[in-house]
Amino acid sequence: MHELGIVFSMIDEVEEAAKQNHAKKVLSITLEVGEVSTIIPSYFEDCFEWAKKKTDYLQECKLNIVVVEAVSYCRTCKKTYPTTKTGRSCPYCGGDDTYLVSGQQCEIRSIEVV
Template sequence: MHELSIVTHVAKTLDELAEENHLSKIGSVTLEIGEVSGIMTDYFEECWDYFKRKHPLLKDAKLYIEVIKAVTFCEDCKQEYETVEYGKICPYCHSEHTYLVEGNECNIKQIEAEEKEDQQLS
């Protein structure tokens, strides 16, 4: 839905991180993406490949995506269930009083990076 703009936000965060930590190159980026975050992971990967060619810091960066399963909690029967399979209605007691526990994330988990040479010497 707005995968390309999310890629630009990831890049901005990494630019700042590279500046702070004197990084010359990013080798990989691991993202955690929730199943119901609205982000299409295959489309996200295409946006990443398009964007990184224009961005020197990221040009060799591999993208790893870890999908976080979506889990919903029912306030009435206090049970958790899989969101993607059952949606908003609790499969145990058919209550609508449910909320998402996890599955809406879009986090940068970790990166692999090289430091600038002058930094390594000092």
């Protein structure tokens, strides 16, 4: 359940932003989570619902999770493609000199405050 640690650091970041903007409360947070990140959205939501009750600004906050497609890049044929869950091989040339371009992130995309 490393989700809880991530939830707390996200809440810290959001509360800090709310304070700096002299907001009264945070209405919603939109979080981008990569398809192959280690976060399980349903766990994350459960942790958030529990943790937000301990905050000053997030009592009524709604969490939106946007799952971002994972994309890989092949150095051999210089193509990008949706990351396959079965392995690291490129679907175009079969090579394995590939790396993940996106899909592991866990980032706040936006917050809505009043």
